[in-house]
Amino acid sequence: MTLQHSAKEWEISRASLKVRNPNNQANDWLNSILLDFEQRKENGEPIASIEHQEQKADAWYLVKAIPTGQACLACHGSELKPEVKNKLTELYPSDKATGFNLGDIRGAFVVKKHP
Numbered sequence: 507m508t509l510q511h512s513a514k515e516w517e518i519s520r521a522s523l524k525v526r527n528p529n530n531q532a533n534d535w536l537n538s539i540l541l542d543f544e545q546r547k548e549n550g551e552p553i554a555s556i557e558h559q560e561q562k563a564d565a566w567y568l569v570k571a572i573p574t575g576q577a578c579l580a581c582h583g584s585e586l587k588p589e590v591k592n593k594l595t596e597l598y599p600s601d602k603a604t605g606f607n608l609g610d611i612r613g614a615f616v617v618k619k620h621p
Contacts, residue, residue: 515620517565520572522613526594526603536569536616543571543611553611568617574610582606 521532523540532540539558546556556571574582581590584605594601606612 517618517620519616519618520613521569521616522603524602524605524613526598526601528600530613536614539569540611540614543614547571547611553609556611565621566619570615570617572612572614574606574608574612576608578606578612579608582612 520530521536521540522530523532523537523544525531542558543556547553553571553573558567558569560567560569580586581594582603582605584607586594586604594604603612
């Protein structure tokens with residue numbers, strides 16, 4: 507999905523504190539933003555409004571929290587069907603992207619606009 511919607515000057519990716527795909531591992535800058543998102547949620551801010559925008563030397567960034575919805579729980583929840591769990595283990599042996607509950611922050615979309 508992220509590749510499909512990325513263009514030459516725009517880049518879309520995902521990141522999480524609990525990754526399934528190692529390519530979505532957050533760097534230190536993004537990790538601190540994700541931790542801030544968790545704190546903002548704990549302070550009562552609705553997930554739908556949790557975002558961060560920043561102009562850095564290389565590009566402009568928009569980081570937007572991804573809420574865990576009901577449909578997400580089929581693959582990211584605490585109680586996975588055995589066939590789902592087996593397939594995830596096969597495809598992602600180091601998977602850490604489970605154990606989420608409805609309303610958790612699952613991660614973030616990262617939009618990067620190159621100059």
